[in-house]
Amino acid sequence: MSQAASGIDLETSLGYLMKEVSSALRIEMETVLRPLGMTITHYSCLELLAQRPGLSNSALARGAFVTRQSMNVLLMALESDGILTRLTRPIAGRALPAELTLKGREQMARASAAIKSVEERMKRTLSPDEEAVLKDLLKRCAQSLPSDPEEQAN
């Protein structure tokens, strides 16, 4: 009886629970990445580039769920640190493909192993079937969420 039709009950809200899990996940990821001198966005960028070399700044931003402005700041720092390289001139359009250097791939491998251990811990009580169910439900939530204006082109 804590909540009538108009309101959110924190105890039973799916959104609140989602935030709880993602917050715990974020904290654990930050905890294992900190000794490596990396942030979550930094790691995400490397993981994306490792799996899909040649992604542009904007594409990396979408994949890491930040704005292209934020990703751009990171890319410039990573480039000056020798973690990745970008073309100096676009091949088509304005996109500048980026690629990991050897140093970048080494850093990525260390981070990826650390993150994998976190993910394994998160789902340690889930059976394979349960994990599949969870993924299916999450995907349906993700698909239902966006309001029409095409994901907001910011």
Place this chain on the structure above:
Amino acid sequence: MSQAASGIDLETSLGYLMKEVSSALRIEMETVLRPLGMTITHYSCLELLAQRPGLSNSALARGAFVTRQSMNVLLMALESDGILTRLTRPIAGRALPAELTLKGREQMARASAAIKSVEERMKRTLSPDEEAVLKDLLKRCAQSLPSDPEEQAN
């Protein structure tokens, strides 16, 4: 089979999917809160206080998944805007209970209705049973995640 034993496959990673959903949820929440002049943390604080009047700064920070320093910045702003009041002297310990003003409760009601519509949209394809399953699985993920040091007392 893009990934061997050591690494994360973005296409099938539960963690990445989780981030995708929480990012979409965050964007939608920000979209409906912006016209009301509120951020997610701002709303979270009000919702927590509406349901549990008298919470302290630290307790609100835990409930909104931010640091107590961040929550303190927000609380000072909300207090000067007449959204809430805090005791000037602690009753016990150092905690200063906060409570919404009438203005705060009105603001909260508008925000809560907007957020509820987002949550309803997110789970519109889920049956009641499926929602219950999703909550159960998410809870188990949340419980499995924390590494020992008691949630990091920062």
Place this chain on the structure above:
DNA sequence: TACTTTATGTCAGAATACTGACATGAGTCA
């Protein structure tokens, strides 16, 4: 009692991400 631990509030500075704006390249269409 005295010491230690834990929880809290707060100040200061740094890091990170965001919004707004502008220019450029490519495609669409009248």
Place this chain on the structure above:
DNA sequence: TGACTCATGTCAGTATTCTGACATAAAGTA
């Protein structure tokens, strides 16, 4: 061709959150 739309890269400024540090109050402990 010219006008329009869209995606991209980038600059500038703002906002939000974080880490680090210190002081205080309560509770546990030797």
